Amino acid sequence: MPDHQFDVLIIGSGAAGLSLALRLPGNVRVAVLAKSRIDEGSTLYAQGGISAVTDPSDTFESHIADTLDTGVGLNKPEVVRHTIENAPAAIEWLVGLGVPFTRHSADGEPDGFHLTREGGHSTRRVLHAADATGRAMETTLVDETRKRPNITLFEHHIAIDLITGAKLGLADNRCLGAYALDIQAHRVEPYAARTTVLATGGASKVYLYTSNPDTSSGDGIAMAWRAGCRVANMEFNQFHPTCLYHPQAKSFLVTEAVRGEGGRLLLPDGTPFMDRFDERGNLAPRDIVARAIDHEMKRLGIEYVLLDISHKPAPFIKEHFPTVYARCRELGYDMTLEPIPVVPAAHYTCGGVVTDLQARTDLPGLYAVGEVACTGLHGANRMASNSLLECLVFAAAAAEHIGATLADLQEVPQLPAWDESRVRDSDEEVVVTHNWDELRRCMWNYVGIVRTNKRLERAWRRTDLLQHEIHDYYSNFTVSSDLIELRNLAQVAALIIRSAQLRTESRGLHYTLDHPFTDHARPPADTILDPHTFEQDLVRKAG
Ligand SMILES: Cc1cc2nc3c(=O)[nH]c(=O)nc-3n(C[C@H](O)[C@H](O)[C@H](O)COP(=O)(O)OP(=O)(O)OC[C@H]3O[C@@H](n4cnc5c(N)ncnc54)[C@H](O)[C@@H]3O)c2cc1C
Numbered sequence: 001m002p003d004h005q006f007d008v009l010i011i012g013s014g015a016a017g018l019s020l021a022l023r024l025p026g027n028v029r030v031a032v033l034a035k036s037r038i039d040e041g042s043t044l045y046a047q048g049g050i051s052a053v054t055d056p057s058d059t060f061e062s063h064i065a066d067t068l069d070t071g072v073g074l075n076k077p078e079v080v081r082h083t084i085e086n087a088p089a090a091i092e093w094l095v096g097l098g099v100p101f102t103r104h105s106a107d108g109e110p111d112g113f114h115l116t117r118e119g120g121h122s123t124r125r126v127l128h129a130a131d132a133t134g135r136a137m138e139t140t141l142v143d144e145t146r147k148r149p150n151i152t153l154f155e156h157h158i159a160i161d162l163i164t165g166a167k168l169g170l171a172d173n174r175c176l177g178a179y180a181l182d183i184q185a186h187r188v189e190p191y192a193a194r195t196t197v198l199a200t201g202g203a204s205k206v207y208l209y210t211s212n213p214d215t216s217s218g219d220g221i222a223m224a225w226r227a228g229c230r231v232a233n234m235e236f237n238q239f240h241p242t243c244l245y246h247p248q249a250k251s252f253l254v255t256e257a258v259r260g261e262g263g264r265l266l267l268p269d270g271t272p273f274m275d276r277f278d279e280r281g282n283l284a285p286r287d288i289v290a291r292a293i294d295h296e297m298k299r300l301g302i303e304y305v306l307l308d309i310s311h312k313p314a315p316f317i318k319e320h321f322p323t324v325y326a327r328c329r330e331l332g333y334d335m336t337l338e339p340i341p342v343v344p345a346a347h348y349t350c351g352g353v354v355t356d357l358q359a360r361t362d363l364p365g366l367y368a369v370g371e372v373a374c375t376g377l378h379g380a381n382r383m384a385s386n387s388l389l390e391c392l393v394f395a396a397a398a399a400e401h402i403g404a405t406l407a408d409l410q411e412v413p414q415l416p417a418w419d420e421s422r423v424r425d426s427d428e429e430v431v432v433t434h435n436w437d438e439l440r441r442c443m444w445n446y447v448g449i450v451r452t453n454k455r456l457e458r459a460w461r462r463t464d465l466l467q468h469e470i471h472d473y474y475s476n477f478t479v480s481s482d483l484i485e486l487r488n489l490a491q492v493a494a495l496i497i498r499s500a501q502l503r504t505e506s507r508g509l510h511y512t513l514d515h516p517f518t519d520h521a522r523p524p525a526d527t528i529l530d531p532h533t534f535e536q537d538l539v540r541k542a543g
Helices: 015-023 060-070 077-085 087-097 133-147 219-226 286-300 314-320 322-330 386-408 429-446 453-476 481-502 534-542
Strands: 004-011 030-033 103-106 109-113 151-154 157-164 175-182 187-198 237-244 264-266 305-308 340-349 352-354 366-368
Touching: 004 015, 004 175, 004 219, 004 386, 015 030, 015 133, 015 386, 030 157, 030 187, 060 077, 077 087, 077 386, 087 133, 087 386, 133 151, 133 386, 157 187, 157 219, 157 481, 187 219, 187 386, 219 352, 219 366, 219 481, 237 286, 264 286, 286 305, 286 340, 314 322, 366 386, 429 453, 429 481, 453 481
Parallel strands: 004 030, 004 187, 030 151, 187 366
Antiparallel strands: 103 109, 157 175, 175 187, 237 340, 264 305, 305 340
């Protein structure tokens, strides 16, 4: 028997991973791996909220219509309906666990949920816990998980690769678990499980600027790809228009509400520019604003633009934006007196591992839930606050399916130990850091908000070279978490570039100057990459 033998191995401890763990029956032996602290991940930083039809004046049909409209023809209608119709039950479940959603207060008594409205929603339907919804959810989920004796948490354990029957030469090709590096003990061990779930979040770290924490390095997408699963729609990366530009701010998001309340975007010399791009000016939709900023930054060779709300009274700013105001003050800016520097940043990965309504992937025994997956909910653009919802609804569906089928699955055979022949410690950490920086810069410059055939071709050549270098490095030296993530980022970068090259139109979040319009002549189609035919596709394309 291997040391680590479980019924279900969940890789990732955000909204997707932890809600799945909690939904499984109490007699199921569950392991949850988190490569950082248990609560670290995008979920913790979600500000806006989670969408669901909870108000009697709202309808499922309206939520569905808004989601389809935002996704520009690429959403799967049955998936959209499934998610939205299951949303109220997901909220009820969270409330049952104790998530403190903000409520109306009538005469000091708690009333119904307080609902906000966000981009794309035609009505108020976003539940929130003040301006820190993700934190409220994640801390509640972590607390609950810690109480369950059937769940073992492994913090600071980074999964390296999935273990499949095919890799072990078995006739039955199913997922048998994963190898993971215990980062603190510097030890790699196999984690055997009858069922494995990827809940590793998105891949926005592939870009130089991102609103995401360091955990979003696309590990799950890369692992699934290497294990033979298809991935889809990787060209659709959502960019948030305004992240604070400061070396220490790293990934601090400045909410769109600042523009909603009168904030103006300016060039560094104080010239307004949004009116040149859209008649709605500073209130244009997120993707248009991001594109306009990107255009000006590239045109003028500037590092950032400015966001100015200092013309509003100071008490108004402090009351409406306490978090942004406080963070800016920490970094030396007073937004009541001066504009703050901002840049667009990669925010959400719409594509991912192809899954069905039960969150199953192409590989038997492997599920994918949350931002790592491409369920068909978002299509070509994600509507605000639909992503936390997707995590919860698909975690519930996966848990139900796993619970119903687990008894039919056999224990996993003894798994081979990790190949320790690569024991050479690298003194070339600088190479890893350098490649990491080069990759993210290349993606930002050539595969970012505005694309062209030429830029994509250039990015492909560089990424290809980097992938070879990284592969050599990976094959010869002891693994480290930085190297594991770099390898995955390079893989995901390649998948994004190839998907972008295959989409010869602009649609949703994918915008290319060579094909600036949406192709209405053909039915909308997903971009699906299959690892089994990828090499042949490349040869065909080159030929
Ligand atoms: C700043 C910000 C604001 C947002 N606001 C909203 C919002 O208001 N509403 C909304 O719906 N969405 C919002 N989003 C998006 C939403 O937060 C995410 O899509 C969602 O939280 C993803 O949850 P997840 O469980 O899939 O992944 P995450 O919460 O990112 O968790 C990923 C987990 O996987 C682990 N992991 C990754 N790789 C490995 C590995 N190799 N081995 C072991 N563990 C691994 C990580 O350690 C982490 O535990 C926001 C995102 C950000 C960044």
